[in-house]
Amino acid sequence: MPQAPFVPVIPAGGAGARLWPLSRRAHPKFLLDLTGSGASLLQQTLARLGPLADRAPIVVTGVEHVEAVTAQVQSPVADAVPAPGTATSAATTDPRARILAEPSPRSSMPAIALAAALVEREEPDAVIGSFAADHLIGDQDAFAGAVTAARRAAELGYLVTLGIEPTRPATGFGYIEQGAAKTLAGSTAADRRGAEAALRAVGARPVARFVEKPDRARAERFLAAGTFSWNAGIFVVRARVLLDELAAQIPGLARGVRDIAAAHGTAEYDDVLERTWPRLTSIAIDHALAEPLAAAGKVALVPADFAWDDVGDFAALARQLREAPAAGTGAGGGPAAGDGRGDVQVLGAADVGALSSTATVYGATDRHIALVGVEGLSIVDTEDVLLVLADERAQELSRLVAGLDEQGLGHLR
Amino acid sequence: MPQAPFVPVIPAGGAGARLWPLSRRAHPKFLLDLTGSGASLLQQTLARLGPLADRAPIVVTGVEHVEAVTAQVQSPVADAVPAPGTATSAATTDPRARILAEPSPRSSMPAIALAAALVEREEPDAVIGSFAADHLIGDQDAFAGAVTAARRAAELGYLVTLGIEPTRPATGFGYIEQGAAKTLAGSTAADRRGAEAALRAVGARPVARFVEKPDRARAERFLAAGTFSWNAGIFVVRARVLLDELAAQIPGLARGVRDIAAAHGTAEYDDVLERTWPRLTSIAIDHALAEPLAAAGKVALVPADFAWDDVGDFAALARQLREAPAAGTGAGGGPAAGDGRGDVQVLGAADVGALSSTATVYGATDRHIALVGVEGLSIVDTEDVLLVLADERAQELSRLVAGLDEQGLGHLR
Numbered sequence: 001m002p003q004a005p006f007v008p009v010i011p012a013g014g015a016g017a018r019l020w021p022l023s024r025r026a027h028p029k030f031l032l033d034l035t036g037s038g039a040s041l042l043q044q045t046l047a048r049l050g051p052l053a054d055r056a057p058i059v060v061t062g063v064e065h066v067e068a069v070t071a072q073v074q075s076p077v078a079d080a081v082p083a084p085g086t087a088t089s090a091a092t093t094d095p096r097a098r099i100l101a102e103p104s105p106r107s108s109m110p111a112i113a114l115a116a117a118l119v120e121r122e123e124p125d126a127v128i129g130s131f132a133a134d135h136l137i138g139d140q141d142a143f144a145g146a147v148t149a150a151r152r153a154a155e156l157g158y159l160v161t162l163g164i165e166p167t168r169p170a171t172g173f174g175y176i177e178q179g180a181a182k183t184l185a186g187s188t189a190a191d192r193r194g195a196e197a198a199l200r201a202v203g204a205r206p207v208a209r210f211v212e213k214p215d216r217a218r219a220e221r222f223l224a225a226g227t228f229s230w231n232a233g234i235f236v237v238r239a240r241v242l243l244d245e246l247a248a249q250i251p252g253l254a255r256g257v258r259d260i261a262a263a264h265g266t267a268e269y270d271d272v273l274e275r276t277w278p279r280l281t282s283i284a285i286d287h288a289l290a291e292p293l294a295a296a297g298k299v300a301l302v303p304a305d306f307a308w309d310d311v312g313d314f315a316a317l318a319r320q321l322r323e324a325p326a327a328g329t330g331a332g333g334g335p336a337a338g339d340g341r342g343d344v345q346v347l348g349a350a351d352v353g354a355l356s357s358t359a360t361v362y363g364a365t366d367r368h369i370a371l372v373g374v375e376g377l378s379i380v381d382t383e384d385v386l387l388v389l390a391d392e393r394a395q396e397l398s399r400l401v402a403g404l405d406e407q408g409l410g411h412l413r
Numbered sequence: 414m415p416q417a418p419f420v421p422v423i424p425a426g427g428a429g430a431r432l433w434p435l436s437r438r439a440h441p442k443f444l445l446d447l448t449g450s451g452a453s454l455l456q457q458t459l460a461r462l463g464p465l466a467d468r469a470p471i472v473v474t475g476v477e478h479v480e481a482v483t484a485q486v487q488s489p490v491a492d493a494v495p496a497p498g499t500a501t502s503a504a505t506t507d508p509r510a511r512i513l514a515e516p517s518p519r520s521s522m523p524a525i526a527l528a529a530a531l532v533e534r535e536e537p538d539a540v541i542g543s544f545a546a547d548h549l550i551g552d553q554d555a556f557a558g559a560v561t562a563a564r565r566a567a568e569l570g571y572l573v574t575l576g577i578e579p580t581r582p583a584t585g586f587g588y589i590e591q592g593a594a595k596t597l598a599g600s601t602a603a604d605r606r607g608a609e610a611a612l613r614a615v616g617a618r619p620v621a622r623f624v625e626k627p628d629r630a631r632a633e634r635f636l637a638a639g640t641f642s643w644n645a646g647i648f649v650v651r652a653r654v655l656l657d658e659l660a661a662q663i664p665g666l667a668r669g670v671r672d673i674a675a676a677h678g679t680a681e682y683d684d685v686l687e688r689t690w691p692r693l694t695s696i697a698i699d700h701a702l703a704e705p706l707a708a709a710g711k712v713a714l715v716p717a718d719f720a721w722d723d724v725g726d727f728a729a730l731a732r733q734l735r736e737a738p739a740a741g742t743g744a745g746g747g748p749a750a751g752d753g754r755g756d757v758q759v760l761g762a763a764d765v766g767a768l769s770s771t772a773t774v775y776g777a778t779d780r781h782i783a784l785v786g787v788e789g790l791s792i793v794d795t796e797d798v799l800l801v802l803a804d805e806r807a808q809e810l811s812r813l814v815a816g817l818d819e820q821g822l823g824h825l826r
Contacts, residue, residue, distance in 0.1 A: 021783070050423070180556025293531075314699065353820065355813045356806060368825055369799045371815055381799055386782045388801055393769065393786025400768045400785055407766065412781055 002151035012133035030133035051141035117261035138307025149203035150236035163229025169219035179208030187296035315394035415564035416758035425546035431726035443546035523560035530674035551720025562616035564647035576642025582632035594620030728807035
C-alpha cells in the first residue's frame with residue numbers, strides 16, 4: 001500500500017467551446033451534468049476521488065467560478081461523497097474540498113503547481129494527483145486500483161500518468177508510448193533494469209514519450225502497435241518532486257507558486273497572488289513537465305482499462321450517451337423505437353417526437369422537439385440559442401463560437 | 414377576347430400538415446407568408462386574380478377560418494390588389510372578395526360547386542376559375558395569358574385546366590396527358606377535328622386523361638414523352654356547365670348546392686346550409702368531374718409555362734426559396750457566404766450563424782440559431798415546437814403530425 005498521504009488536485013478551467021451552447025463562459029463544461037446523472041462533471045470527479053483522498057481535494061478554478069464551484073461542492077450531491085477519513089488540513093474552510101482561485105487563466109501548469117506548492121508547504125512528501133474536472137470515467141474500482149498503483153510509483157520519485165487502453169483509433173486524444181528499461185533514468189544499465197523492475201513491482205511501466213493528437217492513419221498504427229495508450233491528462237507525483245523538476249525546467253514558475261504558497265493563510269496572500277500570478281508562464285503541464293521528463297526517463301505509466309472520455313465535443317458526448325444508455329436516454333415522448341423513431345438520445349426535460357432519426361437532443365426548454373429523417377445530429381435547444389450540428393463536424397463548432405464576439409453576439413458565449 | 418364575365422373561386426382549405434409547425438390547424442398554410450413576400454399565400458392568390466376578375470372573387474373556407482380570412486382580405490396587402498373594375502355583385506359585403514363559410518370540410522367539389530351555384534344564380538353564363546389558395550405562381554403575365562385562353566376555351570363548353578410545363582420528373586404532383594382530336598367528344602370524326610381546331614384557335618388542347626402522382630421512373634417517362642403537364646388543380650368552366658355536368662355525375666351534390674344558392678341572401682340561408690351541407694358527397698373535383706369528363710372528351714388544357722409549385726412540403730418550400738432568392742434569403746446574421754457559411758436560406762426574423770451548412774431556417778422566435786456542417790435540413794423554430802427535418806424525408810412529416818393527438822399533443826397541431 002502507498003505510504004505518503006494523497007491529495008487530489010482538480011484544475012477546473014476551460015469553457016468547453018465545443019460544447020456550446022450547453023457550456024458558456026459563465027457556466028463552463030465542468031459545472032454541467034452532461035450525462036443526466038444528477039451530478040456535474042466536477043461533482044462526479046469529486047465523488048470519484050473522495051474515497052481515495054487522505055486530504056481534502058484542492059479545486060483550482062478561475063476567480064469568476066469560485067462561487068459556482070463552492071455551491072456545487074457543498075450541494076447534496078457532493079455531500080454524498082464519503083468524507084476523507086483523515087482530512088485534517090487546517091487551511092481548508094470546507095472539509096469536502098479546498099478551492100483556490102486563479103486571478104486569470106494561465107493554463108494547467110501554474111494551477112497544478114500552485115496546488116502542489118500548498119501541499120508541499122504542509123506535507124513535502126505528500127503525493128498529489130491531478131485530474132481534469134470535466135472528464136468521464138466509467139469504472140470506479142478499476143480507477144481506484146490504477147490510482148493506488150500510480151501513488152506507489154510516484155513514491156519511487158516518478159511523474160506518473162495513467163495510460164488508458166485505447167479501444168479505437170481516436171484522433172481527438174493525445175497518446176503515450178510505453179518505454180523499456182533503457183528509456184529510464186539511471187547511470188548504468190543495471191540501475192535502469194532495477195528501476196524498471198521496481199516500477200513493474202507496483203504495476204507501472206516506463207514511458208518513452210508523449211504524442212500529440214495523431215491523424216487517422218497514425219492513430220491506426222498506434223492501436224495496432226499495442227504499446228500506445230490514451231493520455232487522459234492524469235498526473236500523480238510527490239508535491240516536492242513536481243516543484244523541484246519544475247524549478248529545473250522553468251525556475252520562475254516554481255519560485256512564483258512557492259512564494260504564493262508561503263503567503264497562504266496570511267494577510268498578504270491576496271497581494272502576493274495578485275502580484276505574482278500574472279508573471280507566471282502560461283503553459284500546459286504536458287509541455288512544461290511531462291514531455292521533458294519523459295525524455296529524461298523520469299515518467300512512468302500505469303496501464304488502465306477503465307472507460308474514459310474527455311467529452312471534448314458533441315460527437316464524443318453522443319458516443320458516451322449511446323454507450324451508457326442508463327444516462328439520459330429514453331426520456332421524451334414520441335413513437336416507440338419499434339415505430340420508426342430511430343435512435344434518439346434525449347438529455348434534459350425535452351419532449352421529443354422522432355421518425356427515422358439518429359440524433360442526440362439536449363433540451364433545456366419546454367418546447368416540443370420533432371425530428372424527421374435526420375442522421376448524426378446533435379441538437380441543443382436553450383432559451384437564447386438553438387444549435388443544430390452534424391456530429392462528424394463537431395470539432396468545427398469552436399470556430400463558430402470564436403466568431404460570436406465580432407458579430408456582436410459575445411453575450412451568447 | 415373572352416365574352417362571359419369571369420369570377421375567380423378560391424377554395425381555402427387544408428391545414429398543410431407537411432408544413433407543420435409553420436402551419437397549424439388553427440392557422441393553416443394559406444394564411445401563411447411562406448416566402449417572406451409580406452403577403453400570405455391567400456393574399457398573393459387574391460392579388461394575382463384581382464386584375465383578371467370581372468366580379469369579386471369568392472373565397473370558400475372553413476367556418477373557423479372566416480375571421481382570419483376576412484382580416485387578410487381587408488388588410489393593407491389586399492388593398493394593393495386592383496379592384497375589379499366591373500364588380501357589381503349586390504350579394505357581396507366586401508368588394509374585394511366574397512367569403513363563403515363551409516360548416517365542415519367536404520373536400521374541394523362541394524366548395525367549388527357551391528360557389529358555382531351562387532354565380533350561376535346571378536349570371537348563368539359566367540365563367541368561374543377555381544384556384545388553390547396556397548400555391549405559388551411565378552410569372553403574373555404568363556399566368557394572365559393562360560387564364561385568358563382558358564376562359565375562351567371554357568366559353569366553348571369545356572372544363573378547362575392549365576397544364577404546367579414540367580421542369581423535372583416530380584413525384585409529388587399529378588400529371589395531365591394531352592390528347593388529340595379523337596379523344597374529344599363529338600359524334601363524327603369531322604366534329605372532333607372541328608372541335609380540336611376550335612380549341613387550338615384559342616390556345617387550348619384536348620386532354621386525354623389525368624394521372625395520379627407517379628413514381629420516379631414513371632415521372633421520368635412522362636417528362637421524356639413531352640405530352641404530360643403538371644396538374645396545378647386549376648379549373649376554368651362556365652358555372653352552368655360545371656353544375657350540369659355535376660348533376661349528371663353526382664345528382665345529389667349538384668341539387669344540394671343549387672338549393673343552398675337559392676337560399677343565399679334570404680333569412681333561411683343558414684338553416685338550408687346547415688341542413689344540406691353535411692349530406693353533400695365529400696369528394697375532390699378531380700374524381701368528381703375532371704377524370705370522368707376527361708374520359709368523355711370534355712376537358713381541355715391550356716399549356717402554361719410559368720413557374721408553379723404547390724409548396725406541399727418543406728422540400729418544395731426550400732426549393733422555392735432557393736430558386737427565388739429575392740424572397741426570404743439573405744436575412745439573418747452569421748459569417749458571409751465566402752466565410753464558409755454554406756447555403757442557408759432564412760425566413761423570418763431569425764438570426765442565424767452557420768458553418769458549412771445547407772439548410773432552410775424558419776425562425777419565429779428571437780433565439781440565435783447556429784448551424785454546423787448540416788446538409789439538406791429544414792429547421793422550424795417556433796415558441797412551442799422545434800422541428801428539424803431532412804428535406805429528402807419531407808413527405809414523412811404528415812405521419813409524425815398525425816401521431817400528435819394520441820400522444821396527448823393535439824394542442825400543438
